[in-house]
Amino acid sequence: MKLGLVGLPMCGKTTIFNALTGANRPTSIAAPGKLDVQMAVVDVPDQRLDALYDIYLPERKVNAKITYADIGGLAKGISEGGLSGSFRNQLSQLDGYLHVVRVFDDPNVPHPEETIDPQRDLDILDDEFLLTDLITVENRIGRLKDELSKGKDKAANQKELDLFERLLGTLESEQPLRELELSESELQQVSGYGFLTLKPKLVLLNLGEERIDPAKLVSVTGKKTGVLALQGQIEAEIGQLDPEEAAVFLAEYGIEEPMRDRVIHESYELMTIQTFFTVGDDEVRAWPVKIGATAQEGAGVIHSDLERGFIRAEITPWDVLVELGGEAGARQAGKLRLEGKTYILQDGDVMTVRFNV
Ligand SMILES: Nc1nc2c(ncn2[C@@H]2O[C@H](COP(=O)(O)OP(=O)(O)OP(=O)(O)O)[C@@H](O)[C@H]2O)c(=O)[nH]1
Ligand SMILES: [Mg+2]
CATH class of the missing domain: 3.10.20.30 (Beta-grasp domain)
Structure with a gap:
């Protein structure tokens, strides 16, 4: 499973990437509009797998894996005419987004929109994604109509056109494609387009030092969509400590479940993924599979x-x-x-x- 951290400049993507992966990537300013990607693979912790390991004592214990991609460079207005190829390639390969939104206020960290407004920031990137999908759909519809006018593959093209008109209707009413009810075969048919608003989205509110109820900050509704409130900086710092020290600090800040675990749990849920195991003397292993x-x-x-x-x-x-x-x-x-x-x-x-x- 591959999850991408996206968000406006300086919202805390790299900070959260570090907290999720234990990396120590410097938080530097990515140039808006210039794609910058860093990836890391982490094990999905699973106590059930640990218990199976203790029984079989095989050579290897293989946890399920998650790849996190820290995707810098997205910014307001860069998708005029649709996001450029390099961004789209990168984004369409993801299984889901972690959309980081800045809540922390810090005079030393500039904000591209000057003020703190989580809902506005969330909408800015959502709009860019929606526009990108809209342009893809419009282009495809244009091509299909063209083919139809030439009398090519009538039945198949008409069927696809009907489907794409539905996608268009959804996007024109400013709804993400994930809101649309699509059958397995329809999903199959659109899978090659890598639509951005079709992918599950988990909003990560980067609270900073304060703790605020997410419902007070943003309204996140709809299918395959979730929200978590996190303390990015604090957890990134705790992530650099050894486990015993980390436990002390987590307790001190009243953080019951570390960000790493919360994000994984919520992502599995959004993507309707569960786990099965295989066992043996050579390895015990956890496998993610669709519910x-x-x-x-x-x-x-x-x-x-x-x-x-x-x-x-x-x-x-x-x-x-x-x-x-x-x-x-x-x-x-x-x-x-x-x-x-x-x-x-x-x-x-x-x-x-x-x-x-
Ligand atoms: N006060 C405070 N500062 C934070 C917090 N999270 C991140 N920062 C700071 O905000 C700045 C930007 O954080 P990054 O993690 O680099 O943000 P980013 O989204 O990766 O930024 P770009 O890659 O430039 O788009 C850095 O100086 C961080 O130290 C936080 O929770 N509280
Ligand atoms: Mg960054």
Whole structure:
């Protein structure tokens, strides 16, 4: 899963990137309009995986991973005529956005809009994204009409045109594309366009030293959209400490769950992702999978051969497996279930795929 930190200049993207990844990237001023990207991969902490590891004691423990991208250079007005290719390429590769909005007030840190106004700032970038999608949709509609007038691929082109007219209607009424109800096949059809307003969005309010109720600052509603209030600078500093010291400071500031964990939890929820596990003497591993995925689709997350040659899956909930000391114990106790292709995976399932290719 790849998540990108976006926001207006000087809102605290790099500070939050450091807090999320433990990096120590200098907070310097990125030139507005000039794309600047830094990435880091982090493990998704998971106590269930740790418990499975303690039973199997395999060579490797492989956590699920998240890639964070600190994306500098976005600013008001840079998407006239649509965001430029390099920005769009970068942004369309993301699975979701972490939209950082500045709340902290500090006379030493200039603000591109001079004053502190979280809702205004949030809307500025949202508008840029919306405009970028609008231009893509308009261009595509123009091309489809052109093809249709030449009598090419009539049925297919008309169907696509109908779909794109719906996208246009949504964008023209200033709604992000994530608001639109799209079927699996429609989503498939638009997936190649990398629409920015179709991606899940988690708003990160960078509060600074104060603690304020997010509802007092911005109104964030709609599908696949969430909001978290964070103390960027404080957490970035705590992130540089060793775990014991960090725990003391977190308690002192009354931060119950560190930003790293909160952002991951919320992102999994927004993207409707859950976790299943595989176990063995060589490795125990956590795999992210869409909620609602079947056992066969889950097998495909591991390897396409496993999906293709899927015969059945042996399934045990992780806590049952831990309690019974592993698969042998679970089998003896009759707790290792055999499931077919269409079984819907549950969060925390341990799966062994039987397959034949
Ligand atoms: N007082 C205060 N300053 C902060 C906070 N978070 C970030 N800053 C400061 O604000 C300035 C900008 O922070 P960055 O993290 O570099 O912001 P950015 O969004 O990455 O900025 P660009 O990459 O230039 O667009 C830096 O000097 C930070 O130290 C905060 O919570 N409180
Ligand atoms: Mg930065």
